[in-house]
Amino acid sequence: MELRTQVPGFWDDPKSAELHMKKLNDLKRWVEGYNKVKTATDELQLAYDFFKEDAVTEEEVDSTYTRTMKLLETIEMKNMLSNEEDRLGAVIKIVAGAGGTEAQDWADMLFRMYQRYCERQGYKSELTNYQAGDEAGIKTVTLQAEGDMAYGYLKSENGVHRLVRVSPFNAQGKRMTSFASVFVTPLVDDSISIEVNPANLSWDTFRSSGAGGQNVNKVETGVRLHYKYIDDRNGEEKEIVIENTESRSQTGNRENALRLLRSQLYEIELEKRRETQAKMEAGKKKIEWGSQIRSYVFDDRRVKDHRTNYQTSDVNGVMDGNIDEFIKAYLMEFGQE
Numbered sequence: 001m002e003l004r005t006q007v008p009g010f011w012d013d014p015k016s017a018e019l020h021m022k023k024l025n026d027l028k029r030w031v032e033g034y035n036k037v038k039t040a041t042d043e044l045q046l047a048y049d050f051f052k053e054d055a056v057t058e059e060e061v062d063s064t065y066t067r068t069m070k071l072l073e074t075i076e077m078k079n080m081l082s083n084e085e086d087r088l089g090a091v092i093k094i095v096a097g098a099g100g101t102e103a104q105d106w107a108d109m110l111f112r113m114y115q116r117y118c119e120r121q122g123y124k125s126e127l128t129n130y131q132a133g134d135e136a137g138i139k140t141v142t143l144q145a146e147g148d149m150a151y152g153y154l155k156s157e158n159g160v161h162r163l164v165r166v167s168p169f170n171a172q173g174k175r176m177t178s179f180a181s182v183f184v185t186p187l188v189d190d191s192i193s194i195e196v197n198p199a200n201l202s203w204d205t206f207r208s209s210g211a212g213g214q215n216v217n218k219v220e221t222g223v224r225l226h227y228k229y230i231d232d233r234n235g236e237e238k239e240i241v242i243e244n245t246e247s248r249s250q251t252g253n254r255e256n257a258l259r260l261l262r263s264q265l266y267e268i269e270l271e272k273r274r275e276t277q278a279k280m281e282a283g284k285k286k287i288e289w290g291s292q293i294r295s296y297v298f299d300d301r302r303v304k305d306h307r308t309n310y311q312t313s314d315v316n317g318v319m320d321g322n323i324d325e326f327i328k329a330y331l332m333e334f335g336q337e
C-alpha cells in the first residue's frame with residue numbers, strides 16, 4: 001500500500017489518492033497496535049525473568065502486567081469493530097423526554113458527558129444544532145464527533161437513558177425519574193456512496209441563535225431540510241427533517257445538512273442489513289436500539305447498563321465522560337453480532 005503512493009501520478013486523482021491514504025493509515029494503526037502489544041508482552045516476560053532473579057520488584061512486574069493487559073484489551077476491543085461503518089465519525093443527537101425542565105436538564109448533562117468523552121478520546125467535536133430548554137437545559141442538541149472509530153465506539157450509546165435523582169427543580173425535594181433519547185448515526189464521508197434524490201428535497205431558512213444565548217442572527221442563516229422518501233420495507237412515505245445552525249453562512253449550513261441527511265440514509269440502509277441478517281434472535285429484544293439501555297441513579301451512586309449488567313458506583317466519573325467500561329462491556333458482548 002505504501003509503495004503505491006510512490007507511483008508517479010498517484011496524486012493526479014486526489015479523491016482516489018485520499019481514499020487510498022485513509023486505508024493505508026487504517027492498516028498502519030493496526031500494525032502499530034500489534035507492535036505495541038508485542039513489545040509490551042516481551043517486556044512483561046523479561047520483567048518476570050528479572051523478578052525470579054531478584055532484579056526487579058513484584059510491584060514492577062504488576063505494573064508492567066497492568067499496562068500490557070490494557071494495550072491488549074484495547075486492540076481486542078477494536079477488533080470487535082470490523083463493520084464498514086465502525087471506522088466512520090458519529091452524529092450524536094440527544095432529545096429530552098417528557099418531564100419539562102428536569103428532563104431538559106438531564107439532556108444537557110448527557111450532552112456534557114459526550115463532549116467530555118470526545119475530549120478524552122481526542123475526537124474533534126462540532127455542535128451542529130442546539131435548542132435551549134424553556135428554563136434550563138436543552139430540548140435537543142446534535143453533536144458531530146470525528147476521530148478513529150468514533151461511530152464504532154459510540155453506537156453502544158444509542159437508546160433511552162434514564163435518570164433517577166432528587167430534583168433541584170422540585171420544591172418538595174422529591175425523587176424524580178427523567179428520560180432522554182440518544183440517537184447515534186455514522187457520519188458518512190466520501191468513501192460511502194449514498195444517493196440523494198433532489199426531487200425529494202425541500203428547504204426552509206430561519207434566523208438562528210447558538211448555545212449560551214448569543215444574539216439572534218440578523219440574517220436567516222439557519223436551514224431546515226425536509227427529505228421525503230418511500231420506505232421500501234412497508235411502502236410508507238416517511239420524512240427526515242434536519243436543522244443546521246452551526247455555520248454563520250447559509251451555504252455552509254446547507255452543505256452540512258446534506259451530509260447529515262446522507263448519514264441518516266446510510267443508517268437506514270444499515271438497519272435493513274441488520275434486519276435481514278436476523279442474528280442473535282435470543283438477545284434481539286435485549287439489545288434492540290431505542291429501548292431503555294442505562295439507568296443513572298444518583299442517590300444510590302449507581303450507573304447500570306441493562307444490556308450487559310455492567311455497573312459502577314463512580315457516578316461523577318461517568319458524568320465527566322468516563323464511559324469506556326460501558327462501551328467495552330457492550331462491544332465484548334455484542335461486537336461480533
